[in-house]
Amino acid sequence: MTAHSAHSMTQNENTNSRAPEQDTASENIAAAGLPGAPVAVEEELRRVGIDPDRLSIFQLGHPVELMQYPAPPWVKRMGLGFALWLMLYGLQIAGFVLADWLAAGLSLLVGLIILQGACEALVTASERLAVRLQWDHYVAGTVAEILSTLPELVVIAFVVPVSPLTAFVIALITIYNNAFVFSFYSYFLPKDKQGKFLMPKPITEAGTQILIAGAAMGLILGLVMLAFSSNPHPKSSFCIIDLVIISVILFTIFGVYLYKLVVNYASEEQAVRETLGLSQVDVEQRLALVYKNVMISPWPVIALLLVVGICGAVIGGERVAAFAKIAIKDLGLNDILTALILAVFAGMSEYVILWKSHRKKEYGIALANAFGGITQVMFLVLPFTLLSIAIYQGLIMPDHPSLPIHFTLSNIFLLIFLFPTFFVLVELLEESHTLGILDTTIMSAIILLLIMLLVTYGADGAVMKEP
Numbered sequence: 001m002t003a004h005s006a007h008s009m010t011q012n013e014n015t016n017s018r019a020p021e022q023d024t025a026s027e028n029i030a031a032a033g034l035p036g037a038p039v040a041v042e043e044e045l046r047r048v049g050i051d052p053d054r055l056s057i058f059q060l061g062h063p064v065e066l067m068q069y070p071a072p073p074w075v076k077r078m079g080l081g082f083a084l085w086l087m088l089y090g091l092q093i094a095g096f097v098l099a100d101w102l103a104a105g106l107s108l109l110v111g112l113i114i115l116q117g118a119c120e121a122l123v124t125a126s127e128r129l130a131v132r133l134q135w136d137h138y139v140a141g142t143v144a145e146i147l148s149t150l151p152e153l154v155v156i157a158f159v160v161p162v163s164p165l166t167a168f169v170i171a172l173i174t175i176y177n178n179a180f181v182f183s184f185y186s187y188f189l190p191k192d193k194q195g196k197f198l199m200p201k202p203i204t205e206a207g208t209q210i211l212i213a214g215a216a217m218g219l220i221l222g223l224v225m226l227a228f229s230s231n232p233h234p235k236s237s238f239c240i241i242d243l244v245i246i247s248v249i250l251f252t253i254f255g256v257y258l259y260k261l262v263v264n265y266a267s268e269e270q271a272v273r274e275t276l277g278l279s280q281v282d283v284e285q286r287l288a289l290v291y292k293n294v295m296i297s298p299w300p301v302i303a304l305l306l307v308v309g310i311c312g313a314v315i316g317g318e319r320v321a322a323f324a325k326i327a328i329k330d331l332g333l334n335d336i337l338t339a340l341i342l343a344v345f346a347g348m349s350e351y352v353i354l355w356k357s358h359r360k361k362e363y364g365i366a367l368a369n370a371f372g373g374i375t376q377v378m379f380l381v382l383p384f385t386l387l388s389i390a391i392y393q394g395l396i397m398p399d400h401p402s403l404p405i406h407f408t409l410s411n412i413f414l415l416i417f418l419f420p421t422f423f424v425l426v427e428l429l430e431e432s433h434t435l436g437i438l439d440t441t442i443m444s445a446i447i448l449l450l451i452m453l454l455v456t457y458g459a460d461g462a463v464m465k466e467p
Contacts, residue, residue, distance in 0.1 A: 028041065029041055029276055029278065029282055030278065030282045030283075030285040030286035030288075030289060031286070031289055032045060032052060032055070032057075032272055032276060032286075033045075033052050033055030033056075033057040033272065034057060034058070034059065034289055034290075035059075037052065041276065044275065044276060045272065045275055045276070048271075048275050050268075050271060050272060050275060051201075054201050055268065055272065056137075056138055056141075056201075056203070056265055056268060056368070057137050057138075057269070057286075057290065058137065058141065058290070059289065059290055059291075059292065059293055060127045060130065060137070060140060060141070060144075060290060060291055060293065060294050061127060061291070061292070061293030061294035061295075072120070072124070074116070074117050074120035074121070074124075075117070077113055077116065077117050078113070078114060078116075078117025078118070078120075078121070078308070078312060080113060081110055081113035081114035081117055081312075081316070082114065082315075084106070084109070084110045084113070085110050085114065085315060085319065088106060088107070088110060100326055100330040100331055101331065103322075103326055104323050104326040104327055104330075104331060105323075107319045107320070107322040107323040107326065108319070108320065108323040110316075110319045111155075111315075111316045111317070111318075111319030111320035111322075111323065112316070112320070113316075114312045114315050114316035114319065115151045115155070115312065115313065115316035115317070115320070117312050118150075118151050118308070118309045118310075118311075118312030118313040118316055119148050119151050119309070121305050121306075121308045121309035121312060122144075122147045122148055122150055122151075122305075122306065122309035122310075122313075123144050123147065123148050124305055125147075125302055125305035125306045125309060126140065126143050126144040126147045127140065127144060127291075127294045128294060128295060128296070128297045128301070128302050128305070129143075129302050130143065130144075130291070130294075131291045131294050131295075131296055131297075132296070132297075132299070132302070134287060136265075136266070136269065136287070137269075137287070137290045138262060138265030138266065138269065139262065139265075140290075142258065142261065142262060142265075145369065145372050145376070146258075146376070146380070149376055149380060149381065150309070150310070150313050151312075151313040151316060151317065152174075152377075152381050153380075153381065153384050154313040154314055154316075154317035155170075155313075155316070155317040155320050155321070155342075156170070156171065156381065156384060156385050156388060157317065157388055158317040158318055158320065158321035159317075159320065159321050159324050159342070160385070160388045160389055160392050161321075161392065161396070161397070161400075162321050162324045162325045162328065163324060163328055163335050163338070163402050164389045164392060164393070164400060164402045164403055164405065165335040165336075165339075165402040165405060166324055166328070166335045166336075166338050166339045166342070166402070167339075167385050167388070167389065168339075168385060168386070168389065168405055168411070169335065169336055169339035169340070169343070169410070169411075169414065170339045170342050170343045170385075171377060171381050171382045171385040172382065172414040172415070172418075173339060173340060173343035173414070174343050174377050174381065175374060175377045175378050175382070175418070175421075176417070176421060176447045176450060177343055177344065177447075178370065178373035178374045178377060179374050179421050179425065179443060179447065180443060180444060180447050181351065181354075181370055181373070182367070182370040182371055182373070182374060182425075183439065183440045183443040183444070184440060184444075185354065185366070185367065185370055186367055186370070186440075187437065187439075187440045201264070201268065203261075203368045203371060205264060206257055206260045206261045206264060207371060207375065208426055209257075209260075210253065210254075210257045210375050210379065211374075211375075211422045211425050211426045212422070212426060213253050214375070214378045214379070214418060214422050215418060215419045215421075215422035215423055215426070216419075217249075217250070217418070218415045218416065218417070218418025218419050218422070219415075219416060219418070219419040221246070221415045222412050222415035222416030222418075222419075223416070225407040225411065225412050225415065226407075226412050226416070228407055229407040229408075229412070236406055236407055237404035237405055237406040237407060238386075238404055238405045239404065240390045240393055240394045243386040243387065243389055243390035243393075243405075244386075244387065244390050246383065246386055247383035247384070247386045247387040247390070248383075249383075250378070250379050250382060250383035250386075251379070251380075251383045253379055254375075254376075254379035254380050254383075257375065257379065320342065323342070324338055324342060327341070335402060336410055336454055336455075337455070340451070340454070340455070351373075354366045354369045354370050354373075374425070378418075389403075389405065409453075410454050413450060413453050413454060414450070414454070417446065417449075417450045420446050421443070421446055421447070424439065424442055424443055424446070425443075
C-alpha cells in the first residue's frame with residue numbers, strides 16, 4: 001500500500017467519523033461567496049467590509065444539467081468539425097474544385113467549429129488538471145482563461161504568412177469587439193438597488209491600472225505614427241526592432257498584471273478564511289465545492305484533452321487562414337475588410353467562457369471573463385502578433401507585399417481609438433459598476449465610428465502624405 005493510499009484511507013475514516021451535522025456546518029461555512037451560501041455566513045463577511053457578492057470564487061466545470069450526458073456537447077460539435085474538415089480535404093485530394101465563395105465559406109465555418117471545440121477541450125483539460133493538483137480556484141481560473149487563448153494565437157500564426165497586415169488588424173479589431181461585448185453584456189445583467197452589478201474587487205483594482213496602460217500605449221503609438229506620417233520623415237513603417245520592443249513592453253505589462261491579479265485573489269481568499277475562521281477541513285471542503293462539477297480524470301485523459309485541444313487549434317487555425325487567403329487573393333477583398341470579417345469571430349474563446357459562466361448564473365465571473373477578453377487580447381494576443389510579424393519579416397519573407405506595417409490611416413485609427421475606448425472602461429471601473437444605457441451607447445458609438453472610418457478611409461491602406 002502506498003503512502004498516498006494510506007493517507008486517503010485515513011482521511012476517509014476521519015471524514016466518516018464526523019457527525020452529519022458537523023459535515024453540514026462545514027459545508028455551509030465553506031460555501032461563502034458561492035451560490036446557496038447561508039445568509040448568516042455572508043452577513044459575517046459584510047460586517048468586516050467584505051462583499052460576498054464580489055468574491056471571485058466560482059465553481060468550475062459544466063452546469064449540473066449537462067453532467068448527465070456521457071459526453072459534453074462540445075465533443076459532438078468538434079467531431080462534426082473534424083468530419084467536415086476530412087470531407088474538404090478529401091475533395092481537395094480528389095481534385096474537385098469548389099467555387100471560391102463556397103470554399104471560403106466552408107473553410108471559415110469548419111475552422112470556427114473546430115476552434116470552438118479546441119477552446120472547450122483546453123478549458124476542460126485545465127480544470128481537470130487543477131483538480132488533480134488541487135489548485136486554488138483563482139489559480140485554476142487564471143490558467144484556464146490564458147490557455148483558452150491558445151486557439152487565437154494559432155490563428156494569428158497561420159494568418160501572418162497570408163497577410164501580416166490582416167493579422168495586425170484582427171488583433172486590434174478584436175479588442176474593440178470584446179469591449180463592445182463587455183458593454184452590451186453588462187448592460188443586461190441584473191442590477192442592485194443602485195443600478196450596479198459589481199465585479200470581483202481584484203478585477204476592478206488591477207483592471208483599472210492595465211486599462212490606463214493600454215490607453216497610454218495606444219495613444220502614444222498612434223500619435224507617433226501620425227507625427228511621422230504628417231511630415232517628410234524617412235520613417236513611415238514599423239521596422240523589426242520596433243515590433244520586438246513593443247511586444248516585450250506589452251508582454252511585461254501583462255506578466256506584472258497577472259502577478260498582481262493572483263496576489264489580489266490570494267489576499268481576498270485569505271481575508272475570507274481568517275474572518276470565518278476556516279479550519280483546514282473547511283478549506284478542503286471549500287475547494288471540493290469549487291470542483292464538484294469537474295470530473296477527476298487520470299493523467300492520460302488530461303493529456304489526451306490537451307492534445308485534442310492543440311490539434312484542433314492547429315487545424316482550425318489553418319482553415320481560418322485558408323479563408324483569409326481565398327478572400328484576399330481570389331475574391332479580391334482587401335486586407336482590412338478581411339480582417340474585419342475574421343475579427344468578428346476571433347474572440348470566440350472569451351465568448352465560450354462567458355457563456356459557460358452565464359449559464360451557471362455566475363454573472364460576476366462572466367463579466368470578469370468578458371473584461372479579461374479585452375486585456376488578454378491587448379497584452380497577450382497583440383504582442384504575440386507583433387512578434388510573429390517581426391520574425392516573419394526578419395527571417396522568413398521580408399519581401400511580402402504587406403510588409404512592413406506602414407503608418408497608414410487605418411493603423412493610426414486602430415491605435416488612437418484605444419484611448420477613448422479604454423477611457424470609458426476606466427471610468428466604469430472607477431465607479432465599480434457596470435455600464436448603463438448611456439455608457440453602452442457611448443461605447444457602441446466609439447466602435448461604430450471606428451469601423452466607419454476604417455471602411456471609408458482606411459480600406460485602401462494609403463499612407464498619409466504631406467499636402
